[in-house]
Amino acid sequence: MISLDRNRATAARQDLRIAIVGLGGAGSTVLDRLVLDGLSGASLVAINTDAQALAGSVAAEKIQLGRSLTRGLGAGGDPEIGFLAAKEAVGEIRAVLADAELVILCVGLGGGTGSGGARLVAELAREQGAKVVVVATLPFTFEGRRRAEQAEEALAAVQRDADLTMCFENDGMGDAVAPLAGIQDAFSAADQTISQAVRALAGLARRRGLMHLGFDELATILRFPSEAAPRCYFGFGEADGANRANDALARALKNPMMDKGRLLDGAPNVLVNVAGGSGMTINEVQILMEALNRYVGEETRILFGVAVEPQLGEKMSVTILCALPADPADVRLQPAREIAIRPASTRRAEPEPAIEEPAAPRDFPEPTEETADFRPADDELEHLPVVASAAPVPPPKRTEAKQEQMLLDPVARGRFERSEPTIVDGQDLDIPTFLRRNVKVK
Amino acid sequence: MSNEHIIVGLEIGTSQICCVVGDLRSDGTIRIIGVGTAPSRGVRKGEIVDFETAGTCIREALVDAEEKSDVMIGAVYLGVSGAHIESFNNRGAINIPEQRDEIREEDFEDVQASAREVSIPSGNSLLHSILQHYYVDGQDGVLNPVGLLGRKLEADFHIIHGVTNRIQNSIRCVKEVGPEVLEVVFNPVASAQVVLDQNQKSLGALVVDIGGGTTDFIVYVDGVLKQSGCLPIGGDHITNDISLGLRIPMARAEKLKIGEGSAIVGASAPGDMIVLKDETGFAGREIEREMLNTIVHCRVREIFELLKRRLDAAGNVSYLAAGIMLTGGGSQIPGIAQLAEEIFAMPAQLTFAHAVSGATSAFENPRYSTAIGLIKYAAALQPERPKSLFSRVLRKLSFLWSWIF
Numbered sequence: 077m078i079s080l081d082r083n084r085a086t087a088a089r090q091d092l093r094i095a096i097v098g099l100g101g102a103g104s105t106v107l108d109r110l111v112l113d114g115l116s117g118a119s120l121v122a123i124n125t126d127a128q129a130l131a132g133s134v135a136a137e138k139i140q141l142g143r144s145l146t147r148g149l150g151a152g153g154d155p156e157i158g159f160l161a162a163k164e165a166v167g168e169i170r171a172v173l174a175d176a177e178l179v180i181l182c183v184g185l186g187g188g189t190g191s192g193g194a195r196l197v198a199e200l201a202r203e204q205g206a207k208v209v210v211v212a213t214l215p216f217t218f219e220g221r222r223r224a225e226q227a228e229e230a231l232a233a234v235q236r237d238a239d240l241t242m243c244f245e246n247d248g249m250g251d252a253v254a255p256l257a258g259i260q261d262a263f264s265a266a267d268q269t270i271s272q273a274v275r276a277l278a279g280l281a282r283r284r285g286l287m288h289l290g291f292d293e294l295a296t297i298l299r300f301p302s303e304a305a306p307r308c309y310f311g312f313g314e315a316d317g318a319n320r321a322n323d324a325l326a327r328a329l330k331n332p333m334m335d336k337g338r339l340l341d342g343a344p345n346v347l348v349n350v351a352g353g354s355g356m357t358i359n360e361v362q363i364l365m366e367a368l369n370r371y372v373g374e375e376t377r378i379l380f381g382v383a384v385e386p387q388l389g390e391k392m393s394v395t396i397l398c399a400l401p402a403d404p405a406d407v408r409l410q411p412a413r414e415i416a417i418r419p420a421s422t423r424r425a426e427p428e429p430a431i432e433e434p435a436a437p438r439d440f441p442e443p444t445e446e447t448a449d450f451r452p453a454d455d456e457l458e459h460l461p462v463v464a465s466a467a468p469v470p471p472p473k474r475t476e477a478k479q480e481q482m483l484l485d486p487v488a489r490g491r492f493e494r495s496e497p498t499i500v501d502g503q504d505l506d507i508p509t510f511l512r513r514n515v516k517v518k
Numbered sequence: 519m520s521n522e523h524i525i526v527g528l529e530i531g532t533s534q535i536c537c538v539v540g541d542l543r544s545d546g547t548i549r550i551i552g553v554g555t556a557p558s559r560g561v562r563k564g565e566i567v568d569f570e571t572a573g574t575c576i577r578e579a580l581v582d583a584e585e586k587s588d589v590m591i592g593a594v595y596l597g598v599s600g601a602h603i604e605s606f607n608n609r610g611a612i613n614i615p616e617q618r619d620e621i622r623e624e625d626f627e628d629v630q631a632s633a634r635e636v637s638i639p640s641g642n643s644l645l646h647s648i649l650q651h652y653y654v655d656g657q658d659g660v661l662n663p664v665g666l667l668g669r670k671l672e673a674d675f676h677i678i679h680g681v682t683n684r685i686q687n688s689i690r691c692v693k694e695v696g697p698e699v700l701e702v703v704f705n706p707v708a709s710a711q712v713v714l715d716q717n718q719k720s721l722g723a724l725v726v727d728i729g730g731g732t733t734d735f736i737v738y739v740d741g742v743l744k745q746s747g748c749l750p751i752g753g754d755h756i757t758n759d760i761s762l763g764l765r766i767p768m769a770r771a772e773k774l775k776i777g778e779g780s781a782i783v784g785a786s787a788p789g790d791m792i793v794l795k796d797e798t799g800f801a802g803r804e805i806e807r808e809m810l811n812t813i814v815h816c817r818v819r820e821i822f823e824l825l826k827r828r829l830d831a832a833g834n835v836s837y838l839a840a841g842i843m844l845t846g847g848g849s850q851i852p853g854i855a856q857l858a859e860e861i862f863a864m865p866a867q868l869t870f871a872h873a874v875s876g877a878t879s880a881f882e883n884p885r886y887s888t889a890i891g892l893i894k895y896a897a898a899l900q901p902e903r904p905k906s907l908f909s910r911v912l913r914k915l916s917f918l919w920s921w922i923f
Binding site: 489490491492495498500505506508509510511513515 | 755
């Protein structure tokens, strides 16, 4: 079934010109990560003051900032320098972004180049008429207060020119590794998460066929009354095998940012994209959504998309994106807004000719002639039947909206690593009490 | 000494396996002959997670007990715990058949069966169905209805059930090592037998057994068992918290907890440091005592608060005149009674098994309360005992067990 979209602003097309800009050290690392994880069809631009880092980047386009000011050295953690250096290269930046319709700016805030240059790049991109999405990371707590402040300032500044800002806190992502692991691992975990998020974004933008990307949808997720950018939470899971629907969801929720799904309860909107090979059945999709539904709150609106990507083969994947305001007090669920439900691809699929639905999965709704994506009409989604043969994943107890920002470190279970978690009122009691209650212990 | 009767209680705890050998005398008293223990591995939160390892530890404990008591252990009474065990109160009712209006013994079985008709989840099996009150034609306060005239017999039961497979795991593990399992008992039910006297049961009391993996509790109101349960948090969690909080390995955290930990915060002077010795014996890191205590305090407080919530939900808290009895290994944390008093607003004290005789050191250790309690519980089931209503009903229970196996 195809429903017509309303409020179309930008048509998303397969050939949408996307430029992914990695600004500063962290930004460039993300680009490298993206290439490693597989991203095609978008042009990659690395922008940095540090010439050495730039040289080592895999991006096709490179711009060096501050040729005369910093002369190939970094900005030294000073945003002022970063800004001035960026100003020197304004012409080049403009030129490189001239063609892009969507600019995804990846930047690690808190340092010099990223924090100083971000708002300039965003401004330039917007001037060119592109949509600007900023994916920013906020420094680890251990990096100190100065960096945190610089990051916040830079964030506020860049938001003025960005259509969408997604922030990730490094702390949340760093929790993916064991507490005693090296800093390298912590940073690496942060990069991986950003990379996945960027690919999901690019995928959203590139949806095939009649579907459009409304920045409206993404904007809906990120809409909060306060001025600070909301913190984004992202989970991605992929699995194959007999129980792949539940396994994929479990893995997506295992991402520490998802905090085992507890965060979903408090988020007003959640974007979910499910993708699978041509063998994916509607039953599995239902199982997954049913399981997911246990985690989201009563008032949460789910923006749901499904894509069939034959190259996934036997695997099924789910991407979850939600946002909570920086200030927990700000969560006021938005009045129910008309949202057209739209599918998405979790990862950038190659532009492909239309794929015929194989005859085998009978219960798949009839495909459009152009695309293998399918999407239920709004009312259909409401009536997804409860799957009787639900998978054995035990549902967590329902919680009241949990607004605290401090994410629990799910790995800090120590002795209870491999035992079944004890969940009471949404808290995993195996995690030390003093951690959960944020009691100061040096 | 002809009426000697050996009873063995075995508790498979998370931190230690405890096996107590007792001798039931003809006059009904129990004497502890020997206590065997072994550190427990393969058990988490009261449940067996590693079958083989647990079996090895059980064997160790049994051998230790056999040596100390000079007795061959052929059968045991097994104590079980775990978060999967749940309990509720239910009333059963039967109408006395018309041709007679005298209440007879067989009516007990019927009324009990009626009480148990409340569905226990499939996959669960009954552990205990413990009589609370009788009502004859709606009149309560009936102690022994046999012989009374009435049309309707009702009885309240406290029903305890748990996941069949998990209980079976424990049973199989023991059987694999050797001994038969005569009965399976929910741990706090056993502990209460030796920790509370009749007076305390009448006044109303709460027994909290803080073990390594679980905190088991049981509530008596007006002499009758009203509520029981298990929180899957115990001393292990405290040790784990310390280990993660101070970033030291578990073994040292355990030593630190036992040696220096306290549940009281604010009592140590600022700057009062504990020195963590490293392996070579030289002084290693220093940590503030207050930090250690804070970590311990947080966790213990949480345990009590969770417990209190459960009690409040059942509405039992206001009836406990005898207050709280703390037992189990975890009860030895300094300051814990104080904290319990603060949270529950009723007197709390540390306790251990009474009503048994034997080597003092054996039964005065709160860690043995449950295993000793198992013996007392078993004694109540014995046919030599003067027939009490309680034991009669329990005996009927014991062959109700057979269908589970």
